[in-house]
Amino acid sequence: IYIYFFFPHRFREGLMSLGVLDALQKYPLQLKCLFMKSHKVLTAADLENLFQIIHSERVSNAFQDLQDAEFDSSVSLEDILVFFTGCDHVLALSFSPKPRIEFTTHSRFPIANTCENILSIPVHANYTAFQSDMDFAIRN
Known part of the structure; x- marks a missing residue:
């Protein structure tokens, strides 16, 4: 007491x-x-504005795939945010360190580093494979 x-x-x-x-x-x-x-409500533009995007040499516009998640994916933008930051909403003072997106050819699934706020997105030959692997990794 x-x-x-x-x-x-x-x-x-x-x-x-x-x-x-x-x-x-x-x-x-x-x-x-x-x-x-x-x-x-979190939008693709909100999520995009958080990131410093590190483009791979092979892919320069793959971020469009993340924007498509707002319209045709079973994974929500909040799910993506939780996956790589551990938070389900954008913090009032944003994130530190600034979230980054990197593109990788070393894994078919996305890789999250929640300590550094890094989302490594796999490069795929087609969008269907990309979406399937993103959905699987984020949901599991």
């Missing part, structure tokens, strides 16, 4: 020591996005 009694007080003191409590009291609507999940 002792812990539960003092926790709110200690939390408040911590917020006060950094000036956060004062800012929250002055600007609650502006700072709400830092503490509450947005209900905005």
Whole structure:
């Protein structure tokens, strides 16, 4: 009971020591996005704007395949975001490090590095194979 009694007080003191409590009291609507999940629907453009894209020598427009996921895939954009970042929504202050997309010919399945926010997308000869392997990897 002792812990539960003092926790709110200690939390408040911590917020006060950094000036956060004062800012929250002055600007609650502006700072709400830092503490509450947005209900905005994720779009392909939102996801694309997060990335630094590292093009492979063989492929320069494969990102179009990721944009197609918004329209004709059983995998949602949120599923893709969770796959490579561990988050199901875009954070208010974005991600650090900045998410990257790389293209690889070393694997037929996408590879995610959630610590570095890197999504390695496989290069396929046709879109059907690409979509099938992406769906399988992200769902499993």
